[in-house]
Amino acid sequence: MRINHHRSSQLLSAYLDGELLPAEAAAVQDHLLECAPCRAAYEGLRITKGLLGELPVAEPPAEFWEAVRRPPPTRAVARISWWTPALQRGVLGGLAAALIVLALALVPMIKGTVDRLHAAEIGVDLYVREHALQMSTEPLADRAYLGVITGDSDLVLAGESAHRQAGGR
């Protein structure tokens, strides 16, 4: 396996840390034997890594730990002290109940409005149908014509279009 200069420079850091596959490591090693700039770069990396390893571990100052362990400011505590889990549950429960009550009140109201509008649109047909049915029992009524009226109204009441009739016009 052979690699070019550009690829070798990318793999130098991993080669130094021993993270390459054997074939890749062998290829980098072969390139380092032939390429002076890569060898110089490799030396620079090795020295830097060595220097970092020699640095002492920095300890945080004592004030840092005091600050970490200190309780949060009293104002912040005061702001959320009442927001206990029990209260949270109560408020959420109340909200849910209010929503249910609102829904219970709104559903009939909305249904009532929809029914009212629907009744307004079918009302004329409903009443004309009833009138025609009763009129058909009158002795001089023409039942064939009244059949047209009741039939058209049947269609409107069933939700089918009947453009001839009152509500559908």
Next chain:
Amino acid sequence: MIGARLLRTLPAAALIVLFAAGLNLAAQVPAVPPAKILQMALQAPRLVDYEGTKVITVLRNGSMETITVAESHKRPNDMRLEYVSPEDVAGRLIVDNGSTAWHYEPRLNMAFQGPTMQGELLSRDFTLLMRNYRVSALGVEDVIGRQAYVIALDPIKSGVHRQLWVDRSTGTVLRSEERDPTRGVIMSTYFSRISFSLNLPEAYFQFRLPAGARVLKMFTTASESMSPAALQARVRFPVLIPPVLPEGYTFRGGALNQFGSLTSVYLRYSNGGNLISFFEAPAGAIGWPSAGRAIKVGDRPARFVDLGYFRVLIWEQHGLRLTAVGTVPTETLTTVAGQIAAGREQVLVRDVSDLIRSDPATVRRLRGEGLTFPEVARTIVLSQRLGTDLPTTVRFVRGSLTSADLAAQLGMSPHALQEAVRRAMGETPAIPPLPPVLR
């Protein structure tokens, strides 16, 4: 010579021919009282079977529309209607066996089951027609090759005029015409062909549900009739009874109309030839329709829907939505609507009971039976003068009890009863016109 003789004999021959023709005409048209012809027409459906093609021309949305239908009838109450035209009703079928009517719509494959469209002929039908219409014979005419008596029914007060062509041999109405004084002919019907005594099979009048057809039951009112008082016990809103109606209209029946969540009280009034229907529902249950045009009843908003043959008036009255449907002039509908009011019934009961010197409880009771105030006054005065109980008098006033039957009950001649009734009516104080209701 021959010419001179011919000139002498020609006038004589012409006279003989005319005389013979006159005799023949007289033989063809025996004088039948018009009331008898009307009675024959009313009874004909119970006595004959027929099958024919009927052409109906009717006023609809300002123009005349023609409907063609194949109509079959088997006595007494079977009916089959197959619509041929116009296009939107072509194929529609109605089969009625006297107790249930089926309406089938082929383009939707839907069948609607509803109440029968056939009424039982009652004596009051004829009584009311004879009371409220002037029946006159206009002669004999030929209709599709058949001789027909022509009679006219002109309302004694106001309303729709009718003309009927009644088949001489069967009594079937071969042709009819209805005229509104303001709009001319609003409906005419005639058979373009008809066959009698066909012995049509029973099966022809039994509805068979086509495969896969959807069935909808359309029974929106109970079949039995209820009085306004009985209806009041069934609903939570006030039931308003018309205080006055055009002369001759009397309470025909009441019912609860139920469709979905909408409950309405339905009161109907008839003069024998026409019907006015009133529907009452809480205004919160039914909005204003988009159809029709806005008008005023008194100073209240209303909507008027002119369907041609039928007219519909919708108005609001103290939280109630009222609807009147009928084939009467618009002014009649608006005048009647203007009289119906919530909250003044007690005042009117008191005023009328003072006027006819009767106790308010009786007036209230008769109102609960659906009687208008003039009918209440007439009933109470007649009951006092004839010595009849109130239920019998109510039946007489409504036409359910004929003059002949009441005379027989009272043991007097019909003529004597007529005189007694005429005198009692003369003594009945006239109910003054009620002021229109203002908001």
